[in-house]
Amino acid sequence: MDILKTTQLAKSFGETHAVDHVDFTVTAGEVLALIGSNGAGKTTLINLISGLIPPDSGRIEFQGADITGASIHRKIELGIARSFQLVNLFDQLSVHDNVTLAIFSREGRTRRLLSLADADVAVRDEAVLVLKQFGLDGRAGAPAGGLSQGERKLLDVAVAYALKPKLLLLDEPTSGVSTREKAPIMDIISQVVRSGGITAVIVEHDMDVVFTYCPRIVAMHQGTILADGTADEIRNNAQVTANLLGTQTA
Amino acid sequence: MSPLTARPRRVLAWSAPVLLGLVALPYVVPPYQTVLLTYGLVFAIAALGFNLLLGYTGLLSFGHSAYFGMGAYAVAFAVKYLKAESMEVFLLGGIVASGAVAALFGLLCVRYTKIFFGILTMALSQVLWSLAFKFFWVTGGSDGLRVPTPTLLGGSVRAGGDKFDFLSHRYYFYVLAVFVVGAAVMWVIVHSPFGKALQAIRDNETRAEFVGVQVWHYRWVAFLISGVFTGVAGALWVPLNGLTTPDILHWTFSGKMVFFTVLGGFQTFFGPVIGAIIYNYLETYAVGHTVYWQMVLGIVLVVMVLALPAGIVGTLKRLAPRVAKAT
Amino acid sequence: MDSLIVHLLNALLYASVMFLIAGGLSLIYGVMRIVNLAHGNLYAFGAYVTAWAVGRVLGGATEASPWLYALLPVGALAAAALGAVLEPTLLRPLYRRAEEYQLLITFGLLLILEDLMRLLWGPYPLQVSALYEGMGSLTIDESIYPTYNLAVIVIGGVAAAALWAFVYRTQFGVVLRATSQNMRMASALGVNVNRVYVQAFTLGCFMAGLGGAVIVPQQGAVLGMGVDALILAFVVVVIGGLGSLEGALIGALMVGVVREAGITFFPEIELAVLYLMAAVVLLIRPAGILGRA
Numbered sequence: 121m122d123i124l125k126t127t128q129l130a131k132s133f134g135e136t137h138a139v140d141h142v143d144f145t146v147t148a149g150e151v152l153a154l155i156g157s158n159g160a161g162k163t164t165l166i167n168l169i170s171g172l173i174p175p176d177s178g179r180i181e182f183q184g185a186d187i188t189g190a191s192i193h194r195k196i197e198l199g200i201a202r203s204f205q206l207v208n209l210f211d212q213l214s215v216h217d218n219v220t221l222a223i224f225s226r227e228g229r230t231r232r233l234l235s236l237a238d239a240d241v242a243v244r245d246e247a248v249l250v251l252k253q254f255g256l257d258g259r260a261g262a263p264a265g266g267l268s269q270g271e272r273k274l275l276d277v278a279v280a281y282a283l284k285p286k287l288l289l290l291d292e293p294t295s296g297v298s299t300r301e302k303a304p305i306m307d308i309i310s311q312v313v314r315s316g317g318i319t320a321v322i323v324e325h326d327m328d329v330v331f332t333y334c335p336r337i338v339a340m341h342q343g344t345i346l347a348d349g350t351a352d353e354i355r356n357n358a359q360v361t362a363n364l365l366g367t368q369t370a
Numbered sequence: 371m372s373p374l375t376a377r378p379r380r381v382l383a384w385s386a387p388v389l390l391g392l393v394a395l396p397y398v399v400p401p402y403q404t405v406l407l408t409y410g411l412v413f414a415i416a417a418l419g420f421n422l423l424l425g426y427t428g429l430l431s432f433g434h435s436a437y438f439g440m441g442a443y444a445v446a447f448a449v450k451y452l453k454a455e456s457m458e459v460f461l462l463g464g465i466v467a468s469g470a471v472a473a474l475f476g477l478l479c480v481r482y483t484k485i486f487f488g489i490l491t492m493a494l495s496q497v498l499w500s501l502a503f504k505f506f507w508v509t510g511g512s513d514g515l516r517v518p519t520p521t522l523l524g525g526s527v528r529a530g531g532d533k534f535d536f537l538s539h540r541y542y543f544y545v546l547a548v549f550v551v552g553a554a555v556m557w558v559i560v561h562s563p564f565g566k567a568l569q570a571i572r573d574n575e576t577r578a579e580f581v582g583v584q585v586w587h588y589r590w591v592a593f594l595i596s597g598v599f600t601g602v603a604g605a606l607w608v609p610l611n612g613l614t615t616p617d618i619l620h621w622t623f624s625g626k627m628v629f630f631t632v633l634g635g636f637q638t639f640f641g642p643v644i645g646a647i648i649y650n651y652l653e654t655y656a657v658g659h660t661v662y663w664q665m666v667l668g669i670v671l672v673v674m675v676l677a678l679p680a681g682i683v684g685t686l687k688r689l690a691p692r693v694a695k696a697t
Numbered sequence: 698m699d700s701l702i703v704h705l706l707n708a709l710l711y712a713s714v715m716f717l718i719a720g721g722l723s724l725i726y727g728v729m730r731i732v733n734l735a736h737g738n739l740y741a742f743g744a745y746v747t748a749w750a751v752g753r754v755l756g757g758a759t760e761a762s763p764w765l766y767a768l769l770p771v772g773a774l775a776a777a778a779l780g781a782v783l784e785p786t787l788l789r790p791l792y793r794r795a796e797e798y799q800l801l802i803t804f805g806l807l808l809i810l811e812d813l814m815r816l817l818w819g820p821y822p823l824q825v826s827a828l829y830e831g832m833g834s835l836t837i838d839e840s841i842y843p844t845y846n847l848a849v850i851v852i853g854g855v856a857a858a859a860l861w862a863f864v865y866r867t868q869f870g871v872v873l874r875a876t877s878q879n880m881r882m883a884s885a886l887g888v889n890v891n892r893v894y895v896q897a898f899t900l901g902c903f904m905a906g907l908g909g910a911v912i913v914p915q916q917g918a919v920l921g922m923g924v925d926a927l928i929l930a931f932v933v934v935v936i937g938g939l940g941s942l943e944g945a946l947i948g949a950l951m952v953g954v955v956r957e958a959g960i961t962f963f964p965e966i967e968l969a970v971l972y973l974m975a976a977v978v979l980l981i982r983p984a985g986i987l988g989r990a
Contacts, residue, residue, distance in 0.1 A: 170580070172576075192579050192580060193579070193582055196581070196582040201580070208576055210570045210573040210577065211573050211574070212569065213570065213573060221563075221567065221570050222582075224567070225581050225583050230566070230583055230588075231563075231564060232563045233558075233559050233562050233565075233591075234559070234562060236378075236561050240563070279577070279581065280580075428797075432800075432804070484796045484797075489931045493928045493931065504965055625804065625808060628804065662812040663812075665812035665816070668806065668809035668811075669805070669809060670805075671808065672787065672802055672805040674801075675791070675801050675802045676787075679794075679798065
């Protein structure tokens, strides 16, 4: 079934049509990559779906319900979570607290003023489990600002994952990270997403990552979808090769 | 561990002897010193409230005199119009008045951050200040309103003849008790899930929103709590001072709150408390030496920002990590 | 009851001064993204320096020689000089730090300047009404209107035009606009950003000081005028948008008109009306009418 569907979704910034009447559907449980050169509209599409910016026109439906005008808070309640290309963490809080916060928020417990956060054992334990899945449990007590870039990228995803979303939007989860670290990060993300049955839309530039981890690839160019298919189909698509991949293909 | 958290047991360990010392104080030092410290504790309560917004939510207000003043004037009005005498009535009035104003001003201010927030808070408190002058038949104008010594604990504790003795003993313990309760409540609040949400908002407003924390709502609640704490301080201050005047609503008084919070260190829980108490001594002893007191404050503030941004307590913590873990 | 023209002129007078102050604030913000809480005190400083300088030259005389008017800008120059010293020493170290520190340090500066003016010139207002009266008055619609006010309005207009020309028609203006739009890019293209910053800051302070200098013959220099001006300048930029000179002009005009209307019909709540206006604008258009904050 379609977990997400956009119909003629459009957003312009001045003269630029960042997202140009896009029809985009995602099936529940799938893992897909959103590729395209800079300015293709990938991040804008994510921003529209997650609610950071409002669309100029078009519809967004999530699990059949119209969420076009919904607030960020509502979208999170419904089960959409995202990570960020430029890491967005709570730098002065510990790694552990970054995750517990997401859990408290999910459970509606952030309203509680008169109980100690550290006393909630269930939340603490769940956070530790999440950190273990992401390989960050060794850094639980460190302030998030002090982590390496790779660890920060993982934590960014972990915080979104802790919200137990149905749809996870990941904006360049391996950008800024050395080539060596990319595969381990993607292994973790892939494992976590699959075992949780989470639908994932991953914006990526690194084609090795895309071909290895994403069974479906959607290529965007200048605000529209250029191609949509498997790795082979994309590799053999002349337009995609010309615009995105360069003339040399692997 | 975030610099703002600490183990409850460790805190209790060192605060118990300090508390004991504070309780013993009136029997050990001259009454004047006790009354002086009472002023310090009043400012410390205001500092706790102020820092909920600054240190924990990341909002720097230049208009907190509005809530201190509302607390103070609520007491004065209770005396003038209701002929009230009871400190409990005074406190209730202070809470309601400062809470109402904080709720209203908060609605307007929390949609903004940084400079807009700062100047908006300053402007709103100046409006209150100018109203205190304009409606002089209600507020007593620049002469202010007198407030007699209150009765404590529902009228069971009275001043009797010796006002100074009352202030330096019974009233001191009352203020100390309110301070301890206030500090304990604030401690729990900042260590609660709500407190973590505030810190998240401080660190990264966007991410907080994307984790499901509705930023404006939480800021408003923090603003309200902050205003009420400061209002309680204002209500406790008036009987000490005997009088409330519009000065207490002026931006210069807001500036003092900013100053002593930064002096103590706004990135720690107890920093602002220490800063408020130290500031109180500084002001009392230095005011006699120079008219240009504002310049001194300004210079110290500039030096602090350039050289000691962590404040006194914050800097001490950097130098002694063991102390850091305990507070 | 004064005629409509007189009210209009009063509004323009106020708007002229507010444009100078708020325009300076907006310019600095537009280029450097900082707001100087002590900006109002630079306006006050300009007023005091001018009042003092003119007062010294005048001695005890009550008649002002026409040459004395040429001395007016000295306040603006003093404010500019002060700004040129303050930016590299107090503000530059903080650009990389959280914005709270900028607010705190400029607040400290505000406190220092307040008392500095008290130290230098005492707690009583300084007047130079000789300059105000020296220009005589005109009869407008049966009312007598001070010619000096008209001079200030003209100065305000000239300043707005000069500033516009400076920002949009000169080489320096190009550099200024480039730096304000993209500091890193400008720097990569060889612009000395530090120098641009101190120049922009100095210009902003010059404008504030000029505002003080031109109005001091009419209202004197008094302690506390700085903070009042700061808050009113803020009302102007809230309406017009922080970072926009055109916005500062529009905001200043609106504030001038509303204040004049307020004083005429509701003298008690004049201040409240202005804050109310700012609050309404903030609620419906947080960035102001032309803002890009």
